[in-house]
Every structure is written in structure tokens, then in C-alpha cells.
Amino acid sequence: MNLIDSIANIGRSAIHLVMGLGRAGLMLWGAIVHVPNLRKGGPLLIKQLYVLGVRSVVIVVVSGLFIGMVLALQGYIILVDFGTEESLGPMVALSLLRELGPVVTALLFAGRAGSALTAEIGLMKSTEQLSSLEMMAVDPLRQVIAPRFWAGVISLPLLSLMFSVVGILGGHLVGVEWKGIDSGAFWSILQASVEWDKDILNTIIKSMLFGIVVTWVALYRGYEVEPNPEGISRATTSTVVQASLAVLALDFLLTALMFGS
Amino acid sequence: MVSRKLEISVGLFILSGLIAFCVLVFNVANVKVQSGNSTYQLKAEFNNIGGLKVRSPVKVGGVVVGRVSNIALDDRKLVPIVTLTMDKRYDHFAETSSLSILTSGLLGEQFIGLTPGFMDDDIEILQDGDKVDDTRGALILEDLIGQLLYSMSSKDK
Numbered sequence: 001m002n003l004i005d006s007i008a009n010i011g012r013s014a015i016h017l018v019m020g021l022g023r024a025g026l027m028l029w030g031a032i033v034h035v036p037n038l039r040k041g042g043p044l045l046i047k048q049l050y051v052l053g054v055r056s057v058v059i060v061v062v063s064g065l066f067i068g069m070v071l072a073l074q075g076y077i078i079l080v081d082f083g084t085e086e087s088l089g090p091m092v093a094l095s096l097l098r099e100l101g102p103v104v105t106a107l108l109f110a111g112r113a114g115s116a117l118t119a120e121i122g123l124m125k126s127t128e129q130l131s132s133l134e135m136m137a138v139d140p141l142r143q144v145i146a147p148r149f150w151a152g153v154i155s156l157p158l159l160s161l162m163f164s165v166v167g168i169l170g171g172h173l174v175g176v177e178w179k180g181i182d183s184g185a186f187w188s189i190l191q192a193s194v195e196w197d198k199d200i201l202n203t204i205i206k207s208m209l210f211g212i213v214v215t216w217v218a219l220y221r222g223y224e225v226e227p228n229p230e231g232i233s234r235a236t237t238s239t240v241v242q243a244s245l246a247v248l249a250l251d252f253l254l255t256a257l258m259f260g261s
Numbered sequence: 262m263v264s265r266k267l268e269i270s271v272g273l274f275i276l277s278g279l280i281a282f283c284v285l286v287f288n289v290a291n292v293k294v295q296s297g298n299s300t301y302q303l304k305a306e307f308n309n310i311g312g313l314k315v316r317s318p319v320k321v322g323g324v325v326v327g328r329v330s331n332i333a334l335d336d337r338k339l340v341p342i343v344t345l346t347m348d349k350r351y352d353h354f355a356e357t358s359s360l361s362i363l364t365s366g367l368l369g370e371q372f373i374g375l376t377p378g379f380m381d382d383d384i385e386i387l388q389d390g391d392k393v394d395d396t397r398g399a400l401i402l403e404d405l406i407g408q409l410l411y412s413m414s415s416k417d418k
Contacts, residue, residue: 050267054274093289158278165281168289190289200285 024220028212030141031149031219044147052113052148052215053155057162059112060105064163067100068092068170076179085181089190092171096164097199098259103251105160106210109152110243114218117148118239121222122232130223145219152215153208160207202258209254210247217243299349301389302330305360310341311399312371313362319345319373326351329373345373354387355380359395371399 036045071092079085121144124130130140168190175181194200221235221242310332319327327347335342357378364371378384378395387393 046268046271049271049274054270057274057277097285097289155274158275158281161278161281161285165284165289194285194289196286200282200289204282 020224023224024216027141027145027220027223028149028216031146031216034139034142034146036147036150041142041147044143045151048147048151049155052109052117052151053158056109056112056155056159059108060159060163061166063104063108064096064101064166065170067104067163068096068167069174071095071100071167072171072174072179076175076181085175085179086185086189088171088175088181089186090193092175093164093168093190093194094199096167096171097194097203099251099255101160101164101167102203102207102210103247105163105207106156106214106247107244109156109159109211110214110218110247111240113152113155114214114239114243115236117152117215117218118222118225118236119232121145121148121219122225122235125223125225126227126232128227145223149215149219152218153211156211156214157204157207160203160210164203198258202254206251206254206258209250213246213250214243217246300327300346301349301352303327303345303347303387303391303393305343305345305393305396306335306338306340307343307360307362307396307398308340309398309401310343311362311401313343313373313399314371317370317372319347319360319375321351321375321377326375343373352386354378355384356387356391356393357384357395358387358393359397360393361397362399364400 034041036042072088075088075091076085079087079091121130124144130144133140133143172183172186176183176186218239221239225231225235313329313332315329315332317329318325319329327345329343330346331344333342333344334340354375355378359376359378361374361376362371363374
């Protein structure tokens with residue numbers, strides 16, 4: 001009997017997992033299908049762009065500046081031993097564009113905007129605002145989920161581009177202004193080694209996929225919340241944890257695909 | 262209704278994102294807007310191209326005048342054939358010009374150095390699709406060291 005119970009347990013959790021994945025997939029599909037149109041969805045989308053994008057600019061820009069400066073400083077300390085401190089430019093620019101820009105921005109975005117999304121949707125769910133929307137024949141997927149989803153997918157690439165630019169400026173600040181690398185050498189070697197299709201296009205593709213993943217996790221966690229205060233707090237935490245882990249794992253896959261061969 | 266202030270801040274957000282994109286493309290990746298058909302192609306055979314890659318620069322006295330656009334192996338002669346895409350602004354190279362594969366610095370990237378040849382009445386200018394005959398392949402450091410060691414050991418005897 002005990003054996004059959006444990007087999008049933010495994011079965012139950014597997015069914016739960018698959019059902020959860022299915023509901024998450026349906027929600028993603030619904031959000032993708034309901035692209036906000038300009039007339040009706042526009043104001044909703046702009047509101048969410050403000051909440052998710054504009055309000056994240058400060059944290060993204062400040063961390064970009066400091067990460068660029070730290071990268072340049074550490075790189076300088078190592079490169080100066082080999083007398084190749086001019087290569088600081090490509091080192092900072094490539095590591096920002098290829099990895100740190102999209103990844104760190106996505107992590108910050110998960111903490112700053114993803115958790116807020118989950119808490120907001122979760123509270124809507126637990127005060128039954130979503131059900132009342134449905135009772136009024138308003139599709140919550142179209143009205144609540146889709147604008148937030150698209151706002152996340154649009155803002156994250158923009159934020160990560162800003163992060164990279166500010167980071168490169170931070171690297172310039174430390175390398176050229178402080179450590180006295182020749183400004184011309186810094187920029188010309190940097191320009192020679194960054195390629196527009198390989199590096200900049202891939203950074204945009206990466207951060208768009210991260211945007212999809214982070215907002216998807218945040219929205220789903222909010223949508224499927226247990227309707228009580230403890231449930232909301234747990235959902236917010238698991239948004240940050242799961243979105244961060246998903247971003248890091250996906251980043252490895254994408255890097256292997258884009259730069260592996 | 263969405264307030265005016267909010268719309269402005271979202272507009273600024275999107276604009277600064279686009280500005281960041283433009284800075285990256287034009288300033289960091291240094292993409293030049295090129296009008297079409299402003300290049301011409303040259304071909305050259307080398308005995309060894311070393312670490313030459315597609316997009317490596319072609320330089321005359323340090324000035325970039327073109328880039329390597331294709332590297333292939335000749336089916337019959339089994340030697341590398343390099344196709345160069347040259348800038349149309351620099352199209353006055355005599356057919357006596359020579360190409361050699363050089364290295365920038367001791368450990369740097371490899372590039373093609375073009376040495377312009379002399380001009381004369383019966384010497385033609387290189388045109389689109391022409392082949393440069395006078396080429397020198399890459400210096401392979403391992404071969405050089407091997408030769409050095411060989412000559413040193415033969416001197417000892």
C-alpha cells in the first residue's frame with residue numbers, strides 16, 4: 001500500500017507540473033496573441049512602459065556605470081602586466097555587450113519590476129478583481145496581462161542597451177581619465193573588435209528573450225497566486241528566484257548557440 | 262486616461278533607448294553607411310594564409326583600403342585563394358603591386374599589406390576581378406623557429 005501511495009505521489013506532482021506548465025503556456029499564448037492595438041491598448045501599454053521601463057532606468061544606469069568602472073579597473077590591473085592595457089576597450093565593451101549587459105539588466109529587472117508585477121497581479125487575484133473583470137466580460141488576459149507582458153518585452157532591450165552604453169562610458173572614465181590609457185587607442189581598438197551583427201544584434205536578441213522569460217514568470221506567479229498574504233509573499237520571492245535562475249540558464253544556452261562555434 | 266507627463270517620460274525612455282542603440286552601432290561598432298557598388302574585387306593566391314580571416318583589413322602603408330571578403334581553396338592547385346573587396350576610392354594600383362600577409366605587432370591580428378607597384382605605359386591598372394600574381398604568404402612562427410634550430414644544430418657539427 002505504501003509503495004502505491006508513493007507512486008501516486010510522484011504521479012500527482014508530475015500532473016501538477018504539467019498542468020502548471022500548460023496554464024503558463026496558455027497565458028503566454030494569450031499575452032502574445034493580444035498585441036495591444038494603438039487605439040484601445042495604447043494607453044494601457046504606455047502606463048506599463050512607464051511602470052516597468054522608466055522607473056527602472058535609474059537603477060540600470062547607475063549599476064551599468066559602476067559595473068563598467070569595476071570591469072575596467074580589474075581589467076587594467078591584469079592587462080598592464082602584459083603591457084596591453086589598450087585592449088581594455090574591447091574587453092569592457094565585449095563583456096558588457098555579450099554577457100553582462102543583457103544578464104545583469106535582466107536580473108535587476110526581475111528584482112525591480114518582476115517582483116512588483118507579481119505582487120500587483122497577485123493582489124488583483126486575491127481581491128478577486130480579475131474574476132470581476134471576467135464577470136463584466138472583460139478578458140483579463142487582454143486588459144491586464146498583455147500590456148504588462150509587452151511592456152516588459154519592449155523595455156528590457158532598451159534598458160540593456162542603455163546599460164551597455166553607460167558601462168562603456170564608465171570603462172572610459174576609469175581607463176582613459178584615471179589610468180591614462182590613450183583615448184584614441186581605447187576607442188579605435190574597441191571599434192575594430194565590436195561587430196554590429198555579431199555583438200549588438202545578439203545583445204538585443206538576448207535581452208528580448210530575457211524580457212519574455214522574466215515577465216512571463218512574474219505574470220504567471222501573480223496569476224496563479226494563493227489568495228492570501230503569505231501566498232503573495234511566496235509568489236514574489238519565487239518570481240525573483242525563478243526568473244533569475246531561468247535567465248542565467250538561458251544565457252548559457254544562448255551564448256553557446258551564438259558564440260560557441 | 263494617460264496623463265501628459267507620463268506620456269512624455271515614456272517617450273523620453275524609448276528615445277534614450279534608441280539613442281543608446283545608435284551610439285552602439287555607429288560609435289562602438291563603427292558601422293559606416295556605404296552606398297552600393299562602391300567596391301571592386303581582387304583575387305590573389307597565397308601559399309599559406311596563416312591566421313588570416315574574412316573581414317581582415319587590406320592596408321597600404323597602414324591605411325585600410327579594403328577587406329578580405331572570401332577565403333577558399335583552389336580545387337586544382339590546392340592553394341588558398343583570397344578574395345579582396347577594395348574601396349572604389351582607391352582604384353589606382355598597378356598590376357605590378359604585391360600583396361603580403363603581415364601581423365600587426367608581435368601577437369596581433371593578421372592583415373594583408375598591399376605594396377603599390379611601379380607605373381609604366383605598358384602596365385595596366387588593377388580592375389574588378391583581376392588577380393594579383395605577386396604574393397607572399399604568412400610567416401609561420403613555428404616554421405621560423407624550426408629553421409633557426411635546424412641551422413643552429415647544423416652549425417655545431
